[in-house]
Amino acid sequence: IGQDSVQVLDHSYPRDDFTNVTPKILEKVGRNLHNQSHHPLWLIKERIKAHFYSSYVGRWGTPLFSVHDNLSPVVTTEQNFDSLLIPPGHPSRKRGDNYYLNRTTMLRAHTSAHQRELVRSGLDAFLLAGDVYRRDEIDASHYPVFHQMEGVRLFSNHELFSRVQNGGELSLFERRGRRTPEKQETHTLEAVKLVEFDLKRTLTQLVSHLFGADLEIRWVDCYFPFTHPSFEMEVRFQGDWMEVLGCGVMEQELTNVFPVSFKTFRSAALGLYGLCPLRLTFSEDLGDILTEQIVNYCLFVQPLSKYPPLHNDISFWLPDSREGFTENDFYELVRSIGGDLVEKVSLLDDFTHPKSGRRSQCYRIIYRHMERTLTQQEVRLVHQQIEHAAESELGVQGRY
Numbered sequence: 001i002g003q004d005s006v007q008v009l010d011h012s013y014p015r016d017d018f019t020n021v022t023p024k025i026l027e028k029v030g031r032n033l034h035n036q037s038h039h040p041l042w043l044i045k046e047r048i049k050a051h052f053y054s055s056y057v058g059r060w061g062t063p064l065f066s067v068h069d070n071l072s073p074v075v076t077t078e079q080n081f082d083s084l085l086i087p088p089g090h091p092s093r094k095r096g097d098n099y100y101l102n103r104t105t106m107l108r109a110h111t112s113a114h115q116r117e118l119v120r121s122g123l124d125a126f127l128l129a130g131d132v133y134r135r136d137e138i139d140a141s142h143y144p145v146f147h148q149m150e151g152v153r154l155f156s157n158h159e160l161f162s163r164v165q166n167g168g169e170l171s172l173f174e175r176r177g178r179r180t181p182e183k184q185e186t187h188t189l190e191a192v193k194l195v196e197f198d199l200k201r202t203l204t205q206l207v208s209h210l211f212g213a214d215l216e217i218r219w220v221d222c223y224f225p226f227t228h229p230s231f232e233m234e235v236r237f238q239g240d241w242m243e244v245l246g247c248g249v250m251e252q253e254l255t256n257v258f259p260v261s262f263k264t265f266r267s268a269a270l271g272l273y274g275l276c277p278l279r280l281t282f283s284e285d286l287g288d289i290l291t292e293q294i295v296n297y298c299l300f301v302q303p304l305s306k307y308p309p310l311h312n313d314i315s316f317w318l319p320d321s322r323e324g325f326t327e328n329d330f331y332e333l334v335r336s337i338g339g340d341l342v343e344k345v346s347l348l349d350d351f352t353h354p355k356s357g358r359r360s361q362c363y364r365i366i367y368r369h370m371e372r373t374l375t376q377q378e379v380r381l382v383h384q385q386i387e388h389a390a391e392s393e394l395g396v397q398g399r400y
C-alpha cells in the first residue's frame with residue numbers, strides 16, 4: 001500500500017497535509033447499505049420513496065421526484081462547500097469535523113454536495129440518498145458515518161400560483177426587493193410564504209407517514225449558507241426535542257444555472273441523523289429478520305444492545321502546543337482502536353493547572369457489544385491500547 005496516496009473505490013488520491021481519513025472509515029466507504037435489500041436503511045429509503053411516489057404525481061401520472069442513490073461519496077471540496085456558497089474559511093470546513101482525502105477531495109459531509117450537479121442536469125424535482133461522513137463525538141445517536149436523504153423541488157410561476165385565486169397576477173420575483181428575515185432580495189413575500197408552507201407541509205406529512213401522526217413536532221428558525229429562510233424540524237423524543245432535519249428555500253443564486261431564471265427553488269433535506277441509533281447501521285448480523293417493526297424500533301429505541309455496558313476513564317495532560325490536539329482527534333483514535341465496541345466517549349473533566357498552565361482532560365469511554373456481554377479483561381486490553389496510542393499518536397501524557 002502506497003504511503004503517499006489513499007485508495008478509495010478503486011481510485012488513488014495523493015496525500016497531503018489535509019489528509020485525515022483513517023482505514024476504519026475507509027472500510028465503510030462503498031458498503032452501500034442503503035442499497036441492500038432489507039437492510040434497515042434500505043427499508044427507510046424505500047418507505048420515503050413510496051411516500052413521495054404516491055403523494056407527488058407528475059402530469060403524466062409518473063412520479064414527480066426522481067431518486068438518486070448511487071452517487072459516489074467521494075466529492076471535491078468544491079462540491080461539498082463552494083457549490084453551496086459556503087465561503088473559504090467557514091467553520092464547517094474544519095479538518096477536525098470532516099474526512100479529507102487531501103486538500104481538494106473529501107468524503108461528502110452531506111448529500112447537498114450533489115444539488116448543483118443535479119439541478120444543472122436539468123432536474124427540477126429529485127430525492128438524493130447516500131452515506132455521509134463527519135468527524136464527531138461518539139454516542140448512541142452519533143456515528144462518523146450516517147445516511148441522509150434530501151429533496152429539491154423547483155417551482156415555476158404556474159406551479160406555485162395556479163391553485164391560488166387570481167394567482168396569475170402574482171409573481172415569484174421582484175426587482176428592487178430587500179433581504180429580510182423572511183425572504184431573499186429577489187423573491188416576493190407571497191412566493192416565499194407559499195413555498196415555505198408547501199415545504200413544511202411536505203416534511204410534516206412525510207414524518208407522520210414514517211412515525212405516526214401522534215408524533216409531536218416543532219419548527220425552529222435556523223441558518224444555512226445555501227438556503228434562506230432556513231428551518232429545522234425537531235421531534236419530541238423521550239421528553240426532549242431532537243433535531244431531525246434541516247431545510248429551507250434555496251438561495252436563488254444557486255438555481256440560476258439556466259440562461260434565464262424562471263423557476264424558484266425550495267430544497268429540503270431529510271437527515272436521518274439522530275433518528276436512528278446509527279451504530280446499528282454497521283451491524284452485519286441483521287440477516288433477514290428485518291421487518292417494518294424493526295425499522296420503527298431502530299428509529300426510536302436506543303441504545304439497541306441488551307448487553308451491559310462497561311466503562312473506563314482515561315486522563316492525560318494535553319501537549320503543550322495547543323494546535324496539535326482537538327477533542328475530535330481523541331474521539332477518532334478511540335474509534336479507530338475500539339471500533340464498534342465503543343458506545344460513547346464523553347469529556348468528564350477539563351482542567352488547567354493554575355500554576356503551570358498545563359491542561360489535562362479526563363474522558364469516560366463506555367464499551368458495549370451489540371451481540372454479547374464483554375468481559376473486563378477484553379475491555380482492559382482495548383483500553384490499554386487506547387492509552388498507548390493516545391501517547392504515541394497525539395502527544396498527550398497519560399495520568400494513569
Ligand code: PHE
Pocket residue numbers: 109110111112150224227230246247248267268269270271
Ligand atoms: N445539508 C444540510 C445538513 O446536512 C441540511 C440541509 C439540506 C439544509 C438542504 C437545507 C437544505 O446539515
